[in-house]
Each structure stands twice: as structure tokens, then as C-alpha cells.
């Protein structure tokens with residue numbers, strides 16, 4: 001989730017752009033850059049690391065008598081960017097803004113260009129030369145190819161050739177006083193001031209300068225100048241839209257208008273999955289994991305997979321186990337990393353050990369990964385942070401693309417991890433021939449439908465979750481029940497409630513109830529049951545009736561249209577229907593909301609719960 005800021009107006013733009021980037025720092029980043037137009041030229045500076053490094057690079061340029069700082073008094077048009085790497089390592093060359101072959105067109109982009117590989121090949125065959133490993137740089141060369149003296153027109157035509165999930169802003173040295181942006185899913189907003197206009201990926205970037213904002217909608221092209229903005233649809237038809245007065249304070253703006261980062265991140269889950277699967281499902285019938293540096297023969301030959309992780313990442317691994325065993329028929333062993341590393345486990349060179357860690361810095365998971373490598377196994381890291389330690393303690397990396405997660409309680413990184421396990425399961429099934437092509441194609445289609453199913457499920461779950469939370473918030477113990485692929489969901493739901501509400505919970509395999517935990521039940525015990533579609537749904541429903549017979553209050557998460565499931569519990573929350581193996585990625589949503597609403601009902605700080613850190617780097 002990169003940060004974009006653009007400015008056109010009467011004031012020197014460098015400080016305004018740097019101030020805008022500072023306001024976007026909360027989004028997290030690993031490098032940054034600025035380009036300004038000065039006297040028909042583009043001056044550019046980029047730096048790896050934080051804005052301090054960028055400022056130092058600007059000062060260094062000035063010492064050498066050039067660069068954006070020297071140009072800045074005159075430059076009133078510029079773009080700036082904070083990068084959260086998804087394609088290409090964390091280097092200065094891969095930092096934005098990116099230029100075309102003539103260096104007269106510069107762009108900044110947030111999101112992912114799905115068809116970047118084929119466009120890069122095409123453009124290279126036509127003589128374009130690239131200076132970065134990024135998908136984003138494609139856009140500057142496409143605009144170069146389409147440019148015929150009108151930047152807006154060139155951007156619109158280039159927009160038509162792109163596929164993906166992105167927003168970008170472009171400038172041309174021949175057109176100072178003009179910036180052109182385009183939006184496909186990723187956010188883009190204009191800030192309208194007196195004789196000046198901003199374009200940004202989020203309102204905080206310009207809130208200190210103007211409170212007049214104009215939202216740019218999907219498939220729209222926006223042109224800004226000192227005099228204001230004009231918007232067209234992707235066909236060039238003009239679109240009228242009035243500015244809105246933004247009343248948020250800066251803290252609220254950082255949360256995108258949500259009251260907490262956790263709620264904001266819950267609502268970013270559709271994007272997190274969409275970006276994680278984006279260019280890994282380039283067609284309708286296959287999975288492209290060519291970025292994972294494990295060759296196909298090796299993947300065909302692995303005899304066992306061991307998944308090591310902690311907390312929420314462990315629960316994502318558990319979901320992955322069901323999918324990979326079911327689709328690819330590879331035996332999977334699950335291990336809590338802090339146990340695995342001291343258990344003197346049996347490891348062989350035919351093992352693939354997968355370390356799942358969103359931060360990429362969790363000490364126990366890293367130690368487990370190192371142990372596996374030292375004993376001859378290959379290690380695949382599934383992480384959300386490029387350049388993290390996990391990427392160095394592994395032989396290959398599969399990145400989730402959830403963007404930085406601020407709230408301690410993991411939500412969007414969980415669904416992104418589950419999505420990446422599904423990608424891996426399907427790729428292994430393809431390579432090992434364990435699923436018929438039509439089944440793989442059906443699952444690819446289902447996986448592509450998940451982002452919109454997350455949107456609909458969140459929309460229909462919010463009200464019932466709030467209602468149930470209000471009714472149950474005072475209870476001092478909750479029991480979660482799940483079975484088969486529903487078990488990891490209930491474990492994760494219980495962890496969320498523990499983490500942010502401090503209420504003791506127990507999460508149990510429903511079939512185990514009668515072997516002990518059923519003794520815990522009485523009419524004051526709320527029991528959350530994962531009763532979504534699965535091969536054991538009937539069994540789960542009879543477990544729910546078993547619980548109800550002891551007078552406990554039952555709340556069931558059910559798949560839409562599952563009449564029978566909706567009848568057995570005292571209260572239900574429906575989630576979108578999808579293939580039973582993919583059901584966990586939507587079934588977790590009402591549990592996140594329930595935990596959230598209960599914690600809010602108890603007036604607790606959900607973003608920074610007591611005793612917890614976002615990244616556990618201690619052993």
C-alpha cells in the first residue's frame with residue numbers, strides 16, 4: 001500500500017510534497033522519491049529507507065549544485081511517493097517516481113499491474129529500456145508510446161491497456177502545471193485549494209493545506225492544474241463531481257475515516273486478497289508462482305510439508321493444510337514454531353518447510369526456519385514485508401500483499417496468508433496432476449470471486465455482529481467450536497477476542513466437546529459455532545444441538561442459503577457462499593467484527609491491546 005502525492009499550484013512544491021509524504025508514513029514504506037518539473041526538465045531524487053534518507057539525498061544533490069532542491073524555488077509541479085514493495089527488491093532503482101526512456105514522463109503508482117510481464121516484453125521488443133524491476137515502470141513507457149502532445153489523452157489510452165488493481169499519477173516535462181491520474185480499485189483523491197490542487201492516495205497527504213476533497217471513482221481519469229480539476233470516464237466522457245468538506249482531524253484521516261486502524265484494516269481485506277492473488281492468477285485456468293524460486297521438479301518431488309508459525313499465522317497455516325492435502329495430496333505437518341525449534345524434529349531434505357510470518361521478524365518462526373535449513377530442508381517464507389529477516393532465512397519467498405498492518409490484532413494479513421496458501425495448494429496440484437484441469441479452473445474462478453464476497457460478507461455481518469456483541473459483551477467466558485476446516489477459523493476467532501477484549505475463551509474441535517469441555521457449559525456461556533458449508537456440516541449441526549441442550553447461548557456462522565444451519569442456533573450471522581475449502585476466508589470476517597464490537601463495547605483500545613506487540617522479536 002504505497003503513498004502517492006502530487007501538487008500543481010503557485011507555491012514551491014518540494015516542502016509540500018515532503019510534508020504530504022510525512023502524513024502518509026503511517027501506511028508504512030521502505031523507500032521514497034520525488035520528481036519536479038523545472039524549466040522543461042524533470043529533476044528527481046529517490047532514497048531507500050525513511051524520509052530522513054530522502055531529505056539527506058535532496059541535500060546531497062543541492063551540495064552538488066543540482067537536483068530537486070535547487071530546482072524547487074521554481075518548481076510548482078511535482079509528484080512524490082512512499083513505496084511498499086511488492087514487485088522488485090527494496091532498492092533506489094525500484095523506488096518511485098519512474099521515468100520513461102526520454103525521462104520526460106514520470107509516474108508514481110500504488111497497487112499492482114497484473115499484466116506487467118507481457119507489457120514489459122512487448123515494450124522491450126519495441127525498443128523500450130527499463131531501469132527497474134517494478135511492475136509500475138511499465139506505465140511510464142506505455143504513456144510514452146501513447147503520447148501525442150496531450151498527457152490526459154495518453155494516460156487514458158494507456159489506462160485501457162492495463163489490468164490490475166492500482167492508481168497512478170503522471171507528469172510530462174512539456175506540460176508543467178498539469179498532472180494526470182487514473183484509478184482502478186486503489187484509492188485516489190484530489191484536494192482542491194486556492195489556485196492549487198493536490199492528488200493523493202489518501203486525504204491526510206493534503207489535509208493540512210485544504211479540506212476540500214474530490215473522490216476519484218473507479219475507471220476515471222483526472223487532470224489537475226492550478227485552476228482545479230477535470231474528470232472523465234475511461235472513454236473520455238466528462239464527469240461532474242462536487243468537492244466535499246472533510247471534517248476529520250488528522251488522526252481520523254490516517255484511519256481513513258474509521259475510528260480505529262483495526263476497523264480500517266478489516267475493511268481493507270478485499271483489497272489485501274485481490275492484490276495477493278492479482279498477477280498470480282493471470283489466466284482463468286492456472287496459477288503463476290514463477291516468482292517463488294523453487295523449481296517445478298523440486299515441488300513435484302517434495303514428500304512432506306511442515307508449516308511453522310505463531311499466533312494468527314499458525315491459524316492461516318492450519319487452513320492451508322486442509323487445502324494443500326485435499327488438492328495436492330502432500331502430507332502436511334503443522335507446528336507452533338516455539339515448540340518445533342526445541343522439539344528436535346525429524347527433518348529430511350525431501351521436506352519443504354513453510355515459515356508463515358506477516359512481519360517476517362518473529363523470533364521463534366525465524367529460528368524454526370533456520371533449524372529446518374540447517375538440517376537440509378528447503379524453506380519457503382510466506383511474509384508480508386519485503387526485505388524482512390524471513391526473506392533472508394529462506395530459500396524462496398511468497399509475498400502476501402496486504403500492505404502494512406498497524407493494529408496489533410492481525411486481520412487483513414490473515415486473509416492474505418490464507419489466499420497465498422490456496423495459491424500454493426493449487427500450484428502444487430497443477431504440478432503433481434492431482435486435480436483435473438476443470439476443477440482447477442473452477443477453483444481459480446472461485447478464488448477470483450473472493451474479494452467481492454469479502455465485501456458483501458462484511459456489509460451483511462456488521463449489524464448482526466454489533467447486535468450480538470451488545471447482548472453478549474458482559475460475559476466473562478466464550479467458547480468457540482469448529483470442525484474440519486472450520487476449526488482453524490474458530491481458533492482464530494477466539495484469539496481475536498482474547499487479544500483485544502481480554503475475555504478468556506476456549507476454542508475446541510466440536511467433536512471433542514463430549515470428551516470434557518462440555519462440562520464448562522451452562523445457560524450463561526455464549527458458544528460461537530463455525531457452521532459454514534463443509535463435508536462435516538451435519539456433524540457440526542448436531543454438535544450445536546448438543547450445546548444448546550445444555551442451555552448455552554449458541555451463535556452460529558452459517559453459509560448464505562443454508563436453511564438448516566440457520567435454524568439450529570439462537571443467533572446466526574450469514575457469510576457468502578463459496579467452495580467449502582475457501583469458506584474460511586469469509587467465515588472469519590464476522591468473528592473479527594464480533595471481537596471488535598465486544599472490545600469496543602468494553603471501551604478498550606483495540607489497536608494497541610495490553611501486553612501485546614505487533615512484532616514479537618524476543619524468544
Ligand code: AGP
Pocket residue numbers: 310311312313356357358359360361362365408409410411499613614615616
Ligand atoms: C495476531 O493478531 C497477533 N498479533 C499475533 O498472534 C501474531 O499473529 C504472531 O505474533 C505472529 O506474528 P507474525 O505473523 O508477524 O510472525
